[in-house]
Every structure is written in C-alpha cells, then in structure tokens.
Amino acid sequence: MFSRSQKNGIEYLHSELLSHCDFLVHAFGTRIGGVSRDDYKSLNMSFLEGDEEFRVLQNWDKLASAFEIPMENFLVLNQVHGDNIFVIKPHGDYFSSREALNYDAIVTNRTNLAICIKTADCVPVFLVDHVKKIIGAVHAGWRGSSLEISAKVARFMQNSYGSRPADLLAAIGPSIGRCCYEIDDATADSFRRQKHAENFLSPGARSGRWMLDLVEVNRRQVLDCGIPEANIETAGLCTVCHQDIFFSHRGSGGVTGRQINFMMIKGDTFCKALLVDGVSERFH
Numbered sequence: 001m002f003s004r005s006q007k008n009g010i011e012y013l014h015s016e017l018l019s020h021c022d023f024l025v026h027a028f029g030t031r032i033g034g035v036s037r038d039d040y041k042s043l044n045m046s047f048l049e050g051d052e053e054f055r056v057l058q059n060w061d062k063l064a065s066a067f068e069i070p071m072e073n074f075l076v077l078n079q080v081h082g083d084n085i086f087v088i089k090p091h092g093d094y095f096s097s098r099e100a101l102n103y104d105a106i107v108t109n110r111t112n113l114a115i116c117i118k119t120a121d122c123v124p125v126f127l128v129d130h131v132k133k134i135i136g137a138v139h140a141g142w143r144g145s146s147l148e149i150s151a152k153v154a155r156f157m158q159n160s161y162g163s164r165p166a167d168l169l170a171a172i173g174p175s176i177g178r179c180c181y182e183i184d185d186a187t188a189d190s191f192r193r194q195k196h197a198e199n200f201l202s203p204g205a206r207s208g209r210w211m212l213d214l215v216e217v218n219r220r221q222v223l224d225c226g227i228p229e230a231n232i233e234t235a236g237l238c239t240v241c242h243q244d245i246f247f248s249h250r251g252s253g254g255v256t257g258r259q260i261n262f263m264m265i266k267g268d269t270f271c272k273a274l275l276v277d278g279v280s281e282r283f284h
Ligand SMILES: [Zn+2]
Pocket: 176, 177, 178, 179, 180, 238, 239, 240, 241
C-alpha cells in the first residue's frame, strides 16, 4: 500500500514495501509544497518545461532540505523515452562530461546518491534488491513500456548483480490510469505483441482507439521476471484524475510541471554529481 506523507510542506507518497527497507530513503513526488506558479503550481522539479529557473531551484532546495539530502546528491536523467540503463558503480566518477544523460533507467548500489525519475503521467517504477542493496529506477512512458524497459532493468539486476527474483521488490508510482489513457491503433500495435496484452489493452469508446493500462504493463513485466506478486506494490492513483495532487501532461493539455520520484541508499560515503558548473545543466 502507498501512503501520503508530508515533510516541511512537501507532500509525497511512500510505498509500504520499500519503507520496510531501513537502508533506503524514497519518495514518489506530488505537485504540492513548492513555489512555482500557474501551470507549474507548485512543486515543479523540471527546468525544461518553461517554468522560471529560480523557482525550480527553490523547489529543489526545499526538497533537499526536507529530506536532508544535499542538492548535489540528486541525479536526474535526461529522459528520452528509450530503454537504456545508466549503471553507476559504487565508487569513482560516474559523470564527467557535459553531455546530457540520455537514459530512462538507473541502476546502482552506490550510497548517498538519490536517483530520480521525473514524471507527469509516465510510470515511475522502483526496483530494490533488499538483500544485496541494489536499486533501480525506471521511467516508463508508452514507448519505454513497449520496449519492456522494466523487464530489462529487472533482468539486468539479476544478470549483472546476481539479484534473486524473490529478493526483488517493485513499487510502481502514480501515473496515468487506464481510466484516462486512450491511445490510437498504431500505439496499441506496439503492445499487442506483448504477453498478457488482454490484461492491459481494451477497446476504447471510439473506433480505432484503445485504453491502455501502463501500470499493468509494467507490473506484468516484472512478474514475468520472477518477482513474486506479493513483492509488487502499485500506487493506484491516476495523475489525470488527480491533478490537484499531480502534474499531468495529458490532463493539462501539455503545459505543466514534473514531479520528482527518488530513491537513495543511505550511507556514509561521500558522493556527488561531478564536474558540471551550472545547476540547470545537471538537473535536466
Ligand atoms: Zn484517470
């Protein structure tokens, strides 16, 4: 079950499954508690959507103070709706260029690094090996989901880190629900080939339109990787239906902010994003 909490005015959700991991800090963000205005009201964490930079920075500052994590320990990808995984080793530099981090997933066992996924309808999926202390964060929109990015990350954790499926936990955060996600035939085609398509794809009210349940797509993917059903938790909240709580790309018509979802392994090791001067260049 997911629960709603608050720190210093910032509202967020946490997964009960992940909360049982005492080595972990995590939050699925909302839009509540920031300083941005109008379409970005109020906790917009993205510099790329047209919001004023100084407000986004203040929002980051508020989040960082609320969770007592230094701002430079948050790592935000330049999400590109692909299926590439950014793997961060436990020690050493991992980010030493000015190039954007064009990835849609991060896997790491590094401590003190808050790995982030920005969303406004797409699905944030958090995978945790609670025995080996390895974490994976996934951005799964329809493209990533059709590329089976959640399955790819779960398999990567198994193949590269030796994670046992029974030790993996999955928390699937708020996203657009099947109530609101109408797609066209071409998009539906990319899901028909997936196993269990009948469980997440249903005919829409209009001809040539389909309703897609992106949460179920991703839940099935991790189930198929052997993660037990009891180890998978979903938020059950639609971002379009709850625009008072969440930013929604589709619900807003396109101009809106992004909430941040993050997860971090606690530890004493020093860690920060390296070698970038401009904060806005680091926070994509
Ligand atoms: Zn809905």
